Amino acid sequence: MSRYDELPWKFEPRPSTSQRLNIHTSPNTNARTIQNIKQCKHIPEADVEELCSKVIELLIQEANIQHVDTPVTICGDIHGQLHDLLTLFKTGGECPGTQYLFLGDFVDRGFYSLESFLLLVALKVRYPDRITLVRGNHESRQITTVYGFYDECVRKYGSVNVWRYCCEVFDYLSLGAIVGGKGGVFCIHGGLSPDIETVDQIRILDRKQEVPHEGGMCDLLWSDPEDVQGWAISPRGAGFLFGENEVNTFLHHNNILLIARAHQLVMEGYKEMFNQGLVTVWLAPNYCYRCGNIASVLTIDDDLNREYKVFEAATQDVGAIPSKKPAVEYFI
Amino acid sequence: MPNPPFRQPPTSPLSKPTAAHHGHPHHNHHPSFSSGSSSQHPSRKPSIVELLSSPPPLPVQTPDHDDIHGFSLSRHTSNSSRSSSVMNAAQHASTSGLDWSEIPLKDLTESNKLITINASYSVQKAFETLVTHNLTSIPVLLSSSAKDCLTFDYSDLNTYLLLIMNKISTNDLAIHEIDLPLGSNTTPGTGTDDAKKHELVTQTISRAKRGEEVPVEFIIKLNPKNPFIKFSETDTLFPVVETLGNGVHRIAITDSDNKITGILSQRRLIKYLWENARRFPSLDCHLNSTLQELDLGSSTPISIYEDQLLIDALQKMSHERVSSLAVIDRTRSLIGNISIVDVKHVSTSKNSHLLFKPVLNFISYNLSQKGIEEGQDQFPIFHVNNQSSLGRVIAKLVATQSHRLWVVESSNRNHSNSMSSTNTTSSASSVNNGVGSLTPATVEATLGAVPSSNYTPTEAGRPGKLVGVVTLTDILGLFASAKGKKTDPSFARNQRRGSTSSATRSSFESLMNPASTSASTTAGGGAPNEDIFRKSYVSSQKSDNVFSK
Numbered sequence: 001m002s003r004y005d006e007l008p009w010k011f012e013p014r015p016s017t018s019q020r021l022n023i024h025t026s027p028n029t030n031a032r033t034i035q036n037i038k039q040c041k042h043i044p045e046a047d048v049e050e051l052c053s054k055v056i057e058l059l060i061q062e063a064n065i066q067h068v069d070t071p072v073t074i075c076g077d078i079h080g081q082l083h084d085l086l087t088l089f090k091t092g093g094e095c096p097g098t099q100y101l102f103l104g105d106f107v108d109r110g111f112y113s114l115e116s117f118l119l120l121v122a123l124k125v126r127y128p129d130r131i132t133l134v135r136g137n138h139e140s141r142q143i144t145t146v147y148g149f150y151d152e153c154v155r156k157y158g159s160v161n162v163w164r165y166c167c168e169v170f171d172y173l174s175l176g177a178i179v180g181g182k183g184g185v186f187c188i189h190g191g192l193s194p195d196i197e198t199v200d201q202i203r204i205l206d207r208k209q210e211v212p213h214e215g216g217m218c219d220l221l222w223s224d225p226e227d228v229q230g231w232a233i234s235p236r237g238a239g240f241l242f243g244e245n246e247v248n249t250f251l252h253h254n255n256i257l258l259i260a261r262a263h264q265l266v267m268e269g270y271k272e273m274f275n276q277g278l279v280t281v282w283l284a285p286n287y288c289y290r291c292g293n294i295a296s297v298l299t300i301d302d303d304l305n306r307e308y309k310v311f312e313a314a315t316q317d318v319g320a321i322p323s324k325k326p327a328v329e330y331f332i
Numbered sequence: 333m334p335n336p337p338f339r340q341p342p343t344s345p346l347s348k349p350t351a352a353h354h355g356h357p358h359h360n361h362h363p364s365f366s367s368g369s370s371s372q373h374p375s376r377k378p379s380i381v382e383l384l385s386s387p388p389p390l391p392v393q394t395p396d397h398d399d400i401h402g403f404s405l406s407r408h409t410s411n412s413s414r415s416s417s418v419m420n421a422a423q424h425a426s427t428s429g430l431d432w433s434e435i436p437l438k439d440l441t442e443s444n445k446l447i448t449i450n451a452s453y454s455v456q457k458a459f460e461t462l463v464t465h466n467l468t469s470i471p472v473l474l475s476s477s478a479k480d481c482l483t484f485d486y487s488d489l490n491t492y493l494l495l496i497m498n499k500i501s502t503n504d505l506a507i508h509e510i511d512l513p514l515g516s517n518t519t520p521g522t523g524t525d526d527a528k529k530h531e532l533v534t535q536t537i538s539r540a541k542r543g544e545e546v547p548v549e550f551i552i553k554l555n556p557k558n559p560f561i562k563f564s565e566t567d568t569l570f571p572v573v574e575t576l577g578n579g580v581h582r583i584a585i586t587d588s589d590n591k592i593t594g595i596l597s598q599r600r601l602i603k604y605l606w607e608n609a610r611r612f613p614s615l616d617c618h619l620n621s622t623l624q625e626l627d628l629g630s631s632t633p634i635s636i637y638e639d640q641l642l643i644d645a646l647q648k649m650s651h652e653r654v655s656s657l658a659v660i661d662r663t664r665s666l667i668g669n670i671s672i673v674d675v676k677h678v679s680t681s682k683n684s685h686l687l688f689k690p691v692l693n694f695i696s697y698n699l700s701q702k703g704i705e706e707g708q709d710q711f712p713i714f715h716v717n718n719q720s721s722l723g724r725v726i727a728k729l730v731a732t733q734s735h736r737l738w739v740v741e742s743s744n745r746n747h748s749n750s751m752s753s754t755n756t757t758s759s760a761s762s763v764n765n766g767v768g769s770l771t772p773a774t775v776e777a778t779l780g781a782v783p784s785s786n787y788t789p790t791e792a793g794r795p796g797k798l799v800g801v802v803t804l805t806d807i808l809g810l811f812a813s814a815k816g817k818k819t820d821p822s823f824a825r826n827q828r829r830g831s832t833s834s835a836t837r838s839s840f841e842s843l844m845n846p847a848s849t850s851a852s853t854t855a856g857g858g859a860p861n862e863d864i865f866r867k868s869y870v871s872s873q874k875s876d877n878v879f880s881k
Contacts, residue, residue, distance in 0.1 A: 109700065138709070142793035146668065146696045146712045147703075194380030210793035213711075224708070231380050233731035237711035240384075265707030288704050330543070330681040331456040332493055 030126045037119045038086060040112065045157055048118065052165040055121045058128050059172035064207050065199055066177045068132050072099045074179070074187060074298040076262030076281035077136065080110025080148070084285055084295065085119065087314040092297055095123050096130035101177055103262040103281070104136020104189035104221070107166070108147035109288055114156060117166060135173035136189040137221040137238075137263070140211040171208050175220055178256065180304050186256045190263045191223030192242045194231050199254050213238060224264060225278050244274040251277055258306070260298060269296030269310040279306075286313035385724035386619065387609030432605055432612040433570035433815055437563055440604060441585050441594035448473055448592070449484065451549035455492055455540075458484045458548040459679060468673050469582060471560070471592055472552055481584065481592060482552045483560050487655065490646055490675045491555040492546075495537050497687070499647050502533055509553040556653065558824050562586050565593060569601075574817045576601065577809030579824025581655070581735075598804040599735060605811070606730050614814060619723035626722060628810060629739060629802030630821070635660045638667050638692040642678065645670050645691050653828040658738050658798050659691050665794035666740050668695040668713050677701070715795050716802070717742035722810075725802055739800035 033051065036043060043051075073092055078085055092098055106120060107113035123131050137143060144150045144163070153163035176188035178199065186199070195216040196202060205217055212218045222239025225247065226232065232241040247259060259278040266282045273279070285295035296310040448471045449461055462470055462484070469485035494500045510529050533554065540546045562584040563572055572583060582597040609615045623629055635658040636645045645657055649672050656671040670691060677698060678686050686694050695712070703709035715738045716725050725737060809819035 109703075140793060142712065142795075143709075146692070146699055147709065148696065148700065151696070194384075213795055222711070231384060233384050233727050235710070235731050235733065236708065237714045237728075237732050240380075263708065288700075291704065291707075331459070332496055332679050332681075332684065 030122060034119065034122045034126065037115050037122060038082075040082070040115055042156070043118065045159075045162055048162050049165050051118060051121055051125060052169050054125045055169055056172050058124060059133075059169070059174070062132075062172075062174050064175045064203050064205055066132055066134075066174045067181070068101055068177045068179045068187075069099075070180050070300050070302045070304065072101050072132075072179055072300055074101045074103065074185070074260050074281060074300065076103050076283045076296075077105035077265075078102070078110070078116050079105055079108055079138070079284050079287070080113030080116050080152075081284045081287075082110070082112035082116045082119070083314055084283070085116055087311065088283065088295075088297065091311055092299075092309065096127040099130050101132045101179065101187060102134065103187060103260070104134050104173070105138045105262060106133075106136070107149040108138045108144060110284070111152070113149045113152050114162065114166070121169065132177055133173055134176055134187060134189055135170060135207075135211075135221060137211060139170035139173060141167050141170075142210070167210075171210065173207075175202060175205070175207050175217065179260075179300050182255050183257050184304060185258045185260050185300055186250075186254065187260045188220050189261060190219070190221045190239055191225055191261055192240075192246055192250055192259075193219030193223065194240055194242075195219065197250070197253055222263075225261075225273055225280075244277070247274045247277045257304065265291065265293060266296075267291075267293045269294040270298065270308050285311065289313075385721055385727050387606055387615075387723070390608070390610050430611075431614050432608070432811075433568060433573070433614070435569045436565065437567045437569065437572060437585050437596070438565035440569075440596055440601070441565055446471075446592065446594055448481075449548070451475075451482075451547065453548045454545040455489070455548050455551055456545065459489055459676070462486070463676060469595070469597075471584065471595065472548055474549065481560055481562075482549075483557075483582075484548050484552050486673045486675050487557065487650070488548075488551045488555045489679060490650055490672055492540065492551045493675060493679065494643075494647055494650055496541050497643065499643060500650060502530065502537075504556075504651070505533070505554045506556045507533055507554065510550070511553070556828050558827055560584055562590075562592070564588075570812070570815060570817075572596065573601070573808050574812040574819060577805060577812040577817075577819035577821070579805045579821055579827075581824075598808060599733065602726065602804050602807065603730050606726050615811065617814065618810060619726070620721055622719050622721055623716070623725065623739065623800075623802055624718040626810065628722065629800050629806050631800045633658050633738065633798060633801035635664075635798060636670070636691055637662060638695075639690045641688055642670075642691050642694045643687040645694075646675060646687075653825050656736065658801065659695060660798050661794070664797045666713055666715060666738055666796065666798040667692065667794065668699075669738065670695065671735075674698055713738065713795060715740050717796070718800070722807070726807060729804065729807075736801050736803040738798055739802060740796035741799050742796070 033043065033047065075088065089095065092100075102120060106117045110116065120131065120133055124133060138147060138149070144167070149166075150160070150163050153166070154160060156162075176186065179185040179187060193216045196219070201216070202220065207217060209217075211221055219239045222234065222236060224234060224236070224239065224241055226241035226243060228241050228243040230243055230245060234240050251257065251259070258276070260281065261278070262281055262283075264280055264282070265287055266280050269285075270279055270281045279298065281296055281298050282293065283295050283297065285293060287293055294310050294312050296308050299307045299309065301307065447461065447465050447467065449458055451472050451474045453461070453472075458470070458472070462468065469483050472482045472484050474482060491500065491505070495502075507529050508526070510533060512525070512528055512532065536546055536550050558580050560583075561575055561580055563575075563586070565585050565587055575583060576598050582595050584592045585594040585596060587593045605612070605615060609619075618626060634648070634652050634654050636648055638659050638661050645659075649655065649657060649670075655673075656669060658666060659668040659670055660666055674694070677683055677694075683697075686697060699710065699712060710732075714728065714732050714734050716728065717740055719742055728734075729737060803821070805821045805824075809821050812819050
């Protein structure tokens with residue numbers, strides 16, 4: 001239990017269903033679960049609870065800023081577009097063969113938020129060292145109640161329990177990652193905070209909570225880079241806008257070469273800014289099935305070189321997306 | 333706080349070093365854990381968050397100030413370079429010498445952006461014009477002389493929709509403002525005249541229900557609204573701010589021919605004042621005070637529950653004559669916001685089913701739409717608390733392009749790190765926040781947590797209980813009253829509520845500005861009775877520039 005004593009907070013791990021019932025889950029069960037999720041089969045609520053419990057036991061041991069070795073493929077917002085996530089695994093390599101780092105915003109918007117999230121969670125349980133999950137601003141109770149995930153869970157399960165289990169997992173997700181150690185890549189969902197100058201300051205935060213409305217933890221998940229002098233208040237109503245100077249200062253102070261983040265739709269899939277000091281990556285192609293953007297992932301190799309791979313939305317099965325007949329619109 | 337920075341008197345804002353600009357001991361914006369920066373600097377520097385609650389530096393180009401970082405809010409800019417840029421601005425202001433109240437309206441005209449429509453446009457076409465040009469209001473020219481002018485905005489569309497859905501009665505409307513067709517044997521002031529108007533209104537509504545075109549003139553006269561106030565471009569900002577501080581949302585700017593050359597809205601004006609605030613010393617005096625200290629805003633915000641139907645929300649906005657409602661859950665926690673402008677999303681058959689669904693569905697739809705259009709999602713609701721400084725409030729209003737910020741209870745909710753069922757999982761915690769809150773924990777928080785088995789989204793990370801609202805009207809009214817002019821933020825709304833009774837529009841208008849008293853007693857040409865009601869729009873010789881000196 002000594003490992004738990006190092007953590008800045010106290011907790012009591014909840015016994016998982018399998019532990020309570022003395023059932024020993026085997027890797028085979030996990031593999032079956034993963035397959036079922038990929039095929040959008042209904043996962044029994046008890047299994048969802050168990051899966052969430054198990055992943056929390058893993059996430060508890062992770063740091064606020066998780067260290068990730070190279071090579072790794074970094075991915076941006078998914079927003080429930082499960083089929084595009086599957087395309088990614090097909091083209092970028094399946095986990096565990098390829099190591100992945102996801103920058104949050106797994107849920108809301110797309111029709112398969114739950115499956116997308118559970119797939120990543122199941123992969124984390126199965127291959128804990130081959131996939132890293134970072135929290136996005138949508139991994140939050142307040143956001144998911146208005147942006148779609150809550151509704152999806154209630155629709156698919158008839159109760160709020162599954163949503164609750166997932167929200168508990170959200171609370172344990174890391175806030176960011178550093179790839180490759182010194183001179184490496186700092187990865188977060190949103191951006192920088194005026195309250196945070198060093199990575200060490202992030203390390204001492206208490207992350208196990210709902211995303212606050214303001215402050216360092218909120219800013220990391222909500223801020224955006226912008227051509228501003230210094231800092232500005234964000235038009236989003238949370239987080240800040242930060243300019244090139246702030247990026248350079250942060251890179252210099254923390255001995256990193258690049259900030260990799262997501263959080264904003266990029267038509268070309270990825271966008272570098274500030275003399276290649278920052279990049280935005282985005283994983284959901286043809287966002288919301290109509291934006292017409294492409295997606296991209298960033299692979300960092302052992303020499304800390306960057307390689308961008310782009311891809312378009314997969315041609316979907318007819319049954320995959322609930323179709324909307326284009327209706328003639330009448331004025332009232 | 334070991335070295336509290338000393339507080340400068342408000343009379344000399346431009347000479348005080350910026351470091352002390354926000355040395356207000358009452359609101360504490362210090363980040364709780366940026367121990368790194370404060371230990372490295374001997375004097376306490378304002379945090380970035382504090383700096384952003386003060387007006388932005390002016391974009392002054394001076395030859396001896398090459399260092400572009402002097403204008404940056406970067407924490408590594410030295411105080412001396414920052415204060416020197418402020419001094420340059422002071423010199424600039426002293427040479428031009430004008431305070432905000434003396435700035436001529438002409439400086440703010442954006443005439444190249446003016447779009448107008450004709451009164452004969454159909455409501456549908458008028459709506460489409462708003463959408464195409466991304467406007468919330470548009471002047472409607474009543475005659476070819478382009479001097480008679482009303483506006484079409486989303487409150488008109490809302491009234492139109494509610495009429496078609498039989499959700500408001502004609503008694504709630506300004507029927508007397510309707511013109512009977514020429515030659516219809518009018519006998520002013522008699523019952524038959526009113527009855528004829530009623531009949532005309534009913535007939536037109538029936539036509540609307542059948543999907544026939546209705547001229548926009550009909551709805552903009554019928555809907556109880558404030559008159560479209562005009563100012564000359566030679567007027568200064570002072571009377572404009574006073575008018576806007578009384579609750580009017582926008583005014584028209586006219587040239588020497590009385591032609592409309594531009595529109596100035598509350599939003600555009602506040603942005604201008606904020607971005608130029610360092611030129612205007614008199615604006616500075618209240619920026620450090622909190623909403624509570626200033627007693628600013630309303631403590632009775634109008635709201636609707638998340639599970640009520642959207643059509644009820646639209647009806648409430650119409651009935652209360654307001655342009656937005658806070659959306660709360662049954663414990664009064666703030667969830668979101670509905671604006672009258674949102675009616676544009678349910679004005680076509682495609683989305684009309686949303687009218688009979690809960691308001692929360694509509695908010696979700698709106699937020700999603702906006703997020704897709706902008707490529708980024710916004711926070712569901714823009715809010716502050718009573719301990720927020722005025723500067724912070726204005727900065728947030730300008731950044732989010734809002735008309736109002738909802739005021740929530742500031743609470744120090746404890747967050748729990750335990751997964752056991754006896755503790756809440758946390759909500760908005762101030763422990764790690766850069767912005768501290770000084771009010772004691774709410775009763776709910778101290779009474780203890782909700783067991784997680786009863787966990788509902790209603791407790792989940794909500795910003796807090798709704799306790800008030802602060803609007804652009806309130807702030808502009810504050811600026812006007814700082815110059816000695818008392819304003820009433822509910823004036824315009826009361827005028828809208830009262831204008832369904834006869835002969836009130838022009839009399840209210842004269843109340844709003846004593847300079848117009850002469851106009852209220854004369855009638856323009858034409859049928860005298862009708863013109864009394866339409867006096868504010870008729871450009872007779874006297875009433876043209878009712879606000880000119």
